Amino acid sequence: MKYNFLIALSLSALCLRSTAQQVKFSEYDLDNGLHVILHQDKTAPVVAVSVMYHVGSKDEDPGRTGFAHFFEHLLFEGSENMKRGEFMKIVSSNGGQNNANTTQDRTFYYEVFPSNQLELGLWLESERMLHPKIDNAGVKTQNEVIKEEKRMRIDNKPYGKFAENIFAHLFEGHPYSWQPIGSMAHLDAARLEEFIAFFKKYYAPNNAVLTIAGDLDIEKTKGLVAKYFNEVPKGIPIVKGTFELKPVTKQIVDTVYDANIQIPAIFAAYRVPGMKSRDHKVLEMISSVLSGGGSSRLSTKMVDEKKTALQVSAFNYTLEDYGAYITLAMPNNNTPLDQLLTEIDAEVVRLQTDLITESEFKKLQNQFENGYVSANTKMIGLAENLSNGYIFHDKHTNNLNEQLAEAKSISREEIRDVAKKYLRKDQRVVLYYLPKK
Structure with missing residues (x-):
């Protein structure tokens, strides 16, 4: 099954290369503000389900850095309808792949499945948005995971601290001055209520884009999107901060x-x-x-x-x-x-x-x-x-x-x-x- 799935991915890449000059898509909004983008490509039986939240380290409190990257990990902890640690097992056991990444400006979650598992991908992302498991056990577990990640990617990695030192000078007075992984001391000091408040503010449908691309039926997919995301409540409108930096005038x-x-x-x-x-x-x-x-x-x-x-x-x-x-x-x-x-x-x-x-x-x-x-x-x-x-x-x-x-x-x-x-x-x-x- 996995071998065939990899072949399908390769075929998809070859076919798309010759037709990628103009990408066709449709888009619309749900009543709760979730923006939905659909792209149909039937060259291979593969579908990608993704959700991009417009939240990154730029949106953090200077005294609580690292929250956006922390949620990149925490939202894999499970949900009210999914046991802790089951998310990735469900994906892999159904022939899929998944991951997430965080930048200063956004967080991106995705699954790539055989196209007959589209509904599963939508259910997983709706669970992440509607019923996430945010508790002390999960926070403690992911806190240790992130500390190890920081040791591997920054503290013990050759040249791993160049970006944090450059950005601290280049973007002084802007949240870009700290790195997305943030401060371990800030994460250690944060209370559970702060994590819950951060989630409620930023991981709402009106601050997200659901994009589905691949072998899909447009009308059927719209029905599945409604089935799994219509019930997600709209969040409070987010007003992004603006930052006007003074020009650098000397080396x-x-x-x-x-x-x-x-x-x-x-x-x-x-x-x-x-x-x-x-x-x-x-x-x-x-x-x-x-x-x-x-x-x-x-x-x-x-x-x-x-x-x-x-x-x-x-x-x-x-x-x-x-x-x-x-x-x-x-x-x-x-x-x-x-x-x-x-x-x-x-x-x-x-x-x-x-x-x-x-x-x-x-x-x-x-x-x-x-x-x-x-x-x-x-x-x-x-x-x-x-x-x-x-x-x-x-x-x-x-x-x-x-x-x-x-x-x-x-x-x-x-x-x-x-x-x-x-x-x-x-x-x-x-x-x-x-x-x-």
């Missing part, structure tokens, strides 16, 4: 010592616009020019030709309100970190001064077209992208179908001008990441 330099590393690294990070801005897409293109593959500018210059770096990279970490454009390098042959930063800066200045070549531009457009198609080959990826369009683009779900045209409309001049506008030395954080002796 900020910091140093971190990490006992888990032997090779130092240097990071440079710039505060940039959030995902609603066209400029964030331009910055993604800049990342591709600088470090998108072995033939990119930074890799060619610093890894292949000069051999000053073991690794060099540039990427745009996009969030709802703002973003962080980050460059990093690890030295080869004891190259000084300052020299690595100088070499990266030289390539940035080159981008700010000269237009990229026509061949680079053509390669860039091909990369983005391939990336767009690849991002929508799997039903769960497609479901997430549709949800993102609704949540983060003013309820404009069709943003998914406009992304490729937007990328193709970006000019070489725009790439130069955006690099000049945001990637300036006087508005960045430089982080020296050194081995702890």
Whole structure:
């Protein structure tokens, strides 16, 4: 059964690759405010059921950080109609897969099933929304799980603390200044009533999108959605906080010592616009020019030709309100970190001064077209992208179908001008990441 299911997933990916230029979908709202998005694709007997809640670490009290990520775990504890620990067993025993993840801006839960188990997926997500088990036993269990996760992913992981140190400077005065995993001391101090209140406020249907993609019958699916979600009560309307940060006007330099590393690294990070801005897409293109593959500018210059770096990279970490454009390098042959930063800066200045070549531009457009198609080959990826369009683009779900045209409309001049506008030395954080002796 599992072998056949994996084959179906692969077939689904192959078939979608040739037809993914325009994604068809339907959408509507339930009376309780739950937004529903349906995408039909009958190329393989697979269906993805997902719920995205518009809640992340950005929505937390500064004295109670880590709540959104905590609920990513806690809402697998079971429900009034499901024994503790049964959620994942039910999924796997019916040929499915499931997971969840949390960012600063949203929490995303999903199951991927053979399509004859669609109703089961809807029941599971409705149980999570309507009848979750939130008690002291579950809180204690997940508290220990998250502490172990923090030890593995941050405390004991090489270079695991770079983001928290960069973001603390780059987003001072904004909830992005702390990481989604939050503070263990805050979670230890929190009372059960606080967890229940957080759930009631943010995990309501009017703060969520239910997206279903795959081998489904639209009318039958609408009936099942009504069956399992109509009874969920509407929550209190949520008013999102707004944060206007002062611009960074001079370079900020910091140093971190990490006992888990032997090779130092240097990071440079710039505060940039959030995902609603066209400029964030331009910055993604800049990342591709600088470090998108072995033939990119930074890799060619610093890894292949000069051999000053073991690794060099540039990427745009996009969030709802703002973003962080980050460059990093690890030295080869004891190259000084300052020299690595100088070499990266030289390539940035080159981008700010000269237009990229026509061949680079053509390669860039091909990369983005391939990336767009690849991002929508799997039903769960497609479901997430549709949800993102609704949540983060003013309820404009069709943003998914406009992304490729937007990328193709970006000019070489725009790439130069955006690099000049945001990637300036006087508005960045430089982080020296050194081995702890």
